[in-house]
Amino acid sequence: MLALQVGAGAADAQPLTDCRIAGLRNSVKCGVVQRALDPARPDGPKIDVRYVVVPAMARRKLPDPVFLIAGGPGQSAIDVAPQVMPLFGRLNNRRDIVFVDQRGTGQSAPLDCPESRRELLAEQADAEAQIAQVMECKAGLLKKPYIRAPADLGFFTTTIAMQDLDAVRRQLGAAQIDLVGVSYGTRAVLEYMRQHPAAVRRAVLDSVAPPDMILPTSFSTDGQAAFEALLVACEKEPECARTYPRLRAEWIALLASLPKPATAPHPLSGAHERFTLTREMLLTAVRGAL
Structure with a gap:
């Protein structure tokens, strides 16, 4: 059982539990940290930020875990763990690998829209139809139990999500962490480094999406x-x-x-469409x- 050390300031710390993730051969540790939806209202509504720790293989592990920051934005870090772990084998020998579902993704108060892959090809490619789908999705998001007003959607930002990430670091008792970011994940890593430079030992940026890049205008x-x-x-x-x-x-x-x-x-049904x-x-x- 992985011992849990709680750093000063960790919010609503809960013990890690043994769990299984589809696609991962060995048992892992699952954790959750409760975070205020609005950081300016610490006693206000809370959301659960969930994460998974793949324990180091060695008995005497190194103190700095590796955090994988997923891309997108919107990708679940926990969902990509089975694909990523084969690449992190050497790192996992002596370091824990941590996958945090950023707020709004995966298991952390997800802001997900219905899949549109089965729609007609013409509808998938029509700009006006896509705008209508976005508005329909927004209306659905307002019915989520953790969204009480349209303004609450404004609390799902990279800046606030990196505050959540640091709460996970503190809950794990790590003085410093290593960060790996891919695509949008690089922007999140840069934001974390801006907020918490002393907590970063090493950072790897793959396919950088700098803060001044306005997606998707380019x-x-x-x-x-x-x-x-x-x-x-x-x-x-x-x-x-x-x-x-x-x-x-x-x-x-x-x-x-x-x-x-x-x-x-159609790429899924195979039916020919005009x-x-x-x-x-x-x-x-x-x-x-x-």
């Missing part, structure tokens, strides 16, 4: 730059140039021909793949 620009680089690379590579001698011209002609009727199989293919739909599909 997606189309970045996607187009990647596609242009693809065209140039094909033109310079002899075999690709021979196989697709008119790739750029055909792409320009295809865009100019839109909108037009199209038929394509819809009107627009320039925006095609660009979104191609840029998204890059």
